[in-house]
Amino acid sequence: MVLDGYLLVIIYQTASPLIDDGDFEAATDGGVALKKGPWTSAEDAILIDYVKKHGEGNWNAVQKHSGLLRCGKSCRLRWANHLRPNLKKGAFTQEEEQLIIELHAKMGNKWARMAAHLPGRTDNEIKNYWNTRIKRRQRAGLPLYPPEVCMQALQESHSTSAVNGGDKGPHDILQNDNYEIPDVVFDNLKANQNVLPYVSDLPGISASSMLMKDLGSSQYYSFMPPTIYCQKHLRGPTAFFPDYTGAVKGECPLFEQFEDGTSNCSNKAAQSFGVSFPIGPDPAAKNSQSFGVFQGSHSLPNGNFSASDPTVEGVKFELPSFQDPETDFGNWATLSCSPPLLESVDAFIQSPPPSSGLESGSLSPLNSGLLDAVFHEAKTLSSVKNHASDKSSNSSTPGDITESSDFDICKTARGKCAETLSPMGRSASSLFSECISASGSSSDEPSSAETFTELHQKSEQADNVFIPEIQKEAPIQLDSGHSDALFASNWFKQGSCYDADQTLMTDAIATLLGDDLSSEYKNMAAGASISSQEWGLDSCAWNNMPFEMSELP
DNA sequence: AACCGCCTCAACCGCGGAGCA
DNA sequence: TTGCTCCGCGGTTGAGGCGGT
Incomplete structure (x- = not known):
C-alpha cells in the first residue's frame, strides 16, 4: 500500500x-x-x-x-x-448566509470558528464570502447587517438606557475593579431569524454602532480605529488606556474580548454557544447600563467595524490601523492615551453627555468623536479668540454640552493623558476633512440626500435576505450618506445638551469655520432655528451646511 | 473583438499560540 | 526561561471568469 x-x-x-x-x-x-x-x-x-x-x-x-x-x-x-471529505461545495444557501451574518455579528472575523458552525464549509470560503459581501454592500452603500437588526438593537438599547436611567454610570465601573459583563445566552441562535435577538444582549455590539455601520456603511466611521481595547482594559481599574499598540490586536469580536486574558469560563463560552456565562461575580453589574458607554465602543469590530470591512479609498480601516505606520492612526496609537474616536462617537450616541464636574477645558475630544472633537477644538479657538472667560464657567455648569458624567468613562480615564495631548493628537478639523474626503471620494456612496428608507429599499434589492421592516421601525429619516449627521442627529435626539449651550457651540463652530464661513454658519443656524429637535429629526443641519466639511480649516 | 472593471476563488504570507526540549 | 518547531488563523494577493461598454 x-x-x-x-x-x-x-x-x-x-x-x-x-x-x-x-x-x-x-x-x-x-x-x-x-x-x-x-x-x-x-x-x-x-x-x-x-x-x-x-x-x-x-x-x-x-x-x-x-x-x-x-x-x-x-x-x-x-x-x-x-x-478533505464532506466538504460542501457550491454557493451558500440562504440559511447558511443568515447564519454567517449572525455568527459574524457575534464573533467578528473568526472564520475558523464560524466554519465550525457550518458543516462542510471552510473558513476560507466563509471569509471570501464575507469579504465579497461587505464589498458589495458597501459599494452599494448598503448596511452590513440587516436594518432590522440595527434598528431593533437601537430601540432596545434606548429602552434599556431609559429603564436604567443612568443610575449606574460608567463611574461606577471606574470605581469597580470588576468589570462586569452581562450574561449572554446564545441558546436561541436560529439560522432563519431575521433579526439577531441577541444583539441587545451583546455588550460588544452596540445598537448605535450597528446603526452607524448600517447607515451608509458609515464610511465616516470606518476610518476610525477599532476600539476593542476599551473593553479589554476595562477589566483593570487602572488600565483603561494603557497601551494601544499592545491592546489593539485586531480582535474585537465580542467573545474575543472576554477570552483574552480572562477566565476559561468565558473562553469556553466563546467557543460554545448555548452557554450562559456570567463573567463577573457581581450580578448587580450585569445590567446593560453598566455598559452604557461601552456598548458601542467595542462593537465596531463585530462586523460593524469588521476587520474585513473594505477600505475606503486606500485608507486602511480594516484592522487597527495602529499597525499601519503610514496612517495617522498609527500615530494615534503611539500617543499613549489617544483614544479612538469611534467608541466615543458611539458612546455619545448611546449616552448623550449629561453633565459632570469635568471642566470643558479639560475635556478631551479624544473621547467623544469627531463632532465633539470639532467642538472642543472650536471651543478652544473660540475661547482664545474671544477671550471669553465666562465660557469656561458656563461650561462647568451642569448640562454643558462638553461635560459628561456618565456618558464617557473614557474621558475620566483618559483625563490625565488628555491634558497634555492635543486632542486626538491631530487637528479635529483635519480629521473631519479627512473623514469627509474619504467618504466623499466614494462615488458609489449614496447621495447625502438619500434617506435611510431609500437605502433600505436598495438593500432589499441587493440582498433579499433582509426584510424591509425598517420603515415601520424607523420613522426618523436618517441621512445615510453622512454618518456625522447621524451622529449629531442621535446625539441631539437623545436629549443632548445642545440646547443648553447652543450659543457656545455655534460660536465654536463658527470659530472653526473661520471668518469667511462663520457668519454664514451662524446665520444658517439662527435662521434655520436649529433646535435640538430639528437637528435630530432632520438629519441634522450638517447636511444643510453651505459648505463642504472638507473645507474646514 | 477588445478593453475594462468587478467578482470569485484559491493560495500565499505573516503572525501568534501551543508544545516541547 | 528561552528558543525552536509545528500548526492554525486571519489578511492579502493574484489569476481567471464574467458581464458591460
Missing part, C-alpha cells in the same frame, strides 16, 4: 506535474525547491493518498514522506479547503 503513494510520486515527478507547470519557490525547504501556485490533480492525489495513510497533521512531513513539493502549510490548506 505504501508503494502506491511512492509510485504516484514517481509517476508524477517523471510526468512533471510536480515540477513542470509550477512556479518554484526560490526559497527551499531543506534544499528542496518547493512549488507554489495552483495545485495539480496529481499533487492532490498524492496528498489524498498521504492523508489516507498517515492521517491529518504533521504536514511538514508530507513533503518529506511523499515527495510532494509543497510546504506543510500549503498541504494543510489544500487538504482543509479542498480535499
Whole structure:
C-alpha cells in the first residue's frame, strides 16, 4: 500500500506535474525547491493518498514522506479547503448566509470558528464570502447587517438606557475593579431569524454602532480605529488606556474580548454557544447600563467595524490601523492615551453627555468623536479668540454640552493623558476633512440626500435576505450618506445638551469655520432655528451646511 | 473583438499560540 | 526561561471568469 503513494510520486515527478507547470519557490525547504501556485490533480492525489495513510497533521512531513513539493502549510490548506471529505461545495444557501451574518455579528472575523458552525464549509470560503459581501454592500452603500437588526438593537438599547436611567454610570465601573459583563445566552441562535435577538444582549455590539455601520456603511466611521481595547482594559481599574499598540490586536469580536486574558469560563463560552456565562461575580453589574458607554465602543469590530470591512479609498480601516505606520492612526496609537474616536462617537450616541464636574477645558475630544472633537477644538479657538472667560464657567455648569458624567468613562480615564495631548493628537478639523474626503471620494456612496428608507429599499434589492421592516421601525429619516449627521442627529435626539449651550457651540463652530464661513454658519443656524429637535429629526443641519466639511480649516 | 472593471476563488504570507526540549 | 518547531488563523494577493461598454 505504501508503494502506491511512492509510485504516484514517481509517476508524477517523471510526468512533471510536480515540477513542470509550477512556479518554484526560490526559497527551499531543506534544499528542496518547493512549488507554489495552483495545485495539480496529481499533487492532490498524492496528498489524498498521504492523508489516507498517515492521517491529518504533521504536514511538514508530507513533503518529506511523499515527495510532494509543497510546504506543510500549503498541504494543510489544500487538504482543509479542498480535499478533505464532506466538504460542501457550491454557493451558500440562504440559511447558511443568515447564519454567517449572525455568527459574524457575534464573533467578528473568526472564520475558523464560524466554519465550525457550518458543516462542510471552510473558513476560507466563509471569509471570501464575507469579504465579497461587505464589498458589495458597501459599494452599494448598503448596511452590513440587516436594518432590522440595527434598528431593533437601537430601540432596545434606548429602552434599556431609559429603564436604567443612568443610575449606574460608567463611574461606577471606574470605581469597580470588576468589570462586569452581562450574561449572554446564545441558546436561541436560529439560522432563519431575521433579526439577531441577541444583539441587545451583546455588550460588544452596540445598537448605535450597528446603526452607524448600517447607515451608509458609515464610511465616516470606518476610518476610525477599532476600539476593542476599551473593553479589554476595562477589566483593570487602572488600565483603561494603557497601551494601544499592545491592546489593539485586531480582535474585537465580542467573545474575543472576554477570552483574552480572562477566565476559561468565558473562553469556553466563546467557543460554545448555548452557554450562559456570567463573567463577573457581581450580578448587580450585569445590567446593560453598566455598559452604557461601552456598548458601542467595542462593537465596531463585530462586523460593524469588521476587520474585513473594505477600505475606503486606500485608507486602511480594516484592522487597527495602529499597525499601519503610514496612517495617522498609527500615530494615534503611539500617543499613549489617544483614544479612538469611534467608541466615543458611539458612546455619545448611546449616552448623550449629561453633565459632570469635568471642566470643558479639560475635556478631551479624544473621547467623544469627531463632532465633539470639532467642538472642543472650536471651543478652544473660540475661547482664545474671544477671550471669553465666562465660557469656561458656563461650561462647568451642569448640562454643558462638553461635560459628561456618565456618558464617557473614557474621558475620566483618559483625563490625565488628555491634558497634555492635543486632542486626538491631530487637528479635529483635519480629521473631519479627512473623514469627509474619504467618504466623499466614494462615488458609489449614496447621495447625502438619500434617506435611510431609500437605502433600505436598495438593500432589499441587493440582498433579499433582509426584510424591509425598517420603515415601520424607523420613522426618523436618517441621512445615510453622512454618518456625522447621524451622529449629531442621535446625539441631539437623545436629549443632548445642545440646547443648553447652543450659543457656545455655534460660536465654536463658527470659530472653526473661520471668518469667511462663520457668519454664514451662524446665520444658517439662527435662521434655520436649529433646535435640538430639528437637528435630530432632520438629519441634522450638517447636511444643510453651505459648505463642504472638507473645507474646514 | 477588445478593453475594462468587478467578482470569485484559491493560495500565499505573516503572525501568534501551543508544545516541547 | 528561552528558543525552536509545528500548526492554525486571519489578511492579502493574484489569476481567471464574467458581464458591460
